Amino acid sequence: MPTQKTLKDFVYPHTLHAFQDVKFYDGIFRVSRIFGYKVTLQLQDFRTLFKLGRITESVIDCVIEVKKGGEELE
Numbered sequence: 719m720p721t722q723k724t725l726k727d728f729v730y731p732h733t734l735h736a737f738q739d740v741k742f743y744d745g746i747f748r749v750s751r752i753f754g755y756k757v758t759l760q761l762q763d764f765r766t767l768f769k770l771g772r773i774t775e776s777v778i779d780c781v782i783e784v785k786k787g788g789e790e791l792e
Contacts, residue, residue, distance in 0.1 A: 737745035746757040759767075767773045782791055 734745070734749060737748060740748070746755075749755055750757045764773065768778070779791060
């Protein structure tokens with residue numbers, strides 16, 4: 719990365735390396751429980767992003783369709 723300073727030491731493996739064999743969300747939630755990391759946004763953060771237009775209504779509709787089915791969209 720051009721803006722990153724040169725590292726003095728080679729760093730490997732990183733903290734999350736132990737979770738590379740599990741599905742993404744399983745891994746981040748395990749990491750959250752073990753290390754106390756915040757891995758997702760709070761509901762209010764999502765609402766703010768929606769109000770700012772960073773999350774669009776079409777994205778929300780798509781998620782509802784995938785998770786709940788098209789009949790739940792209305």
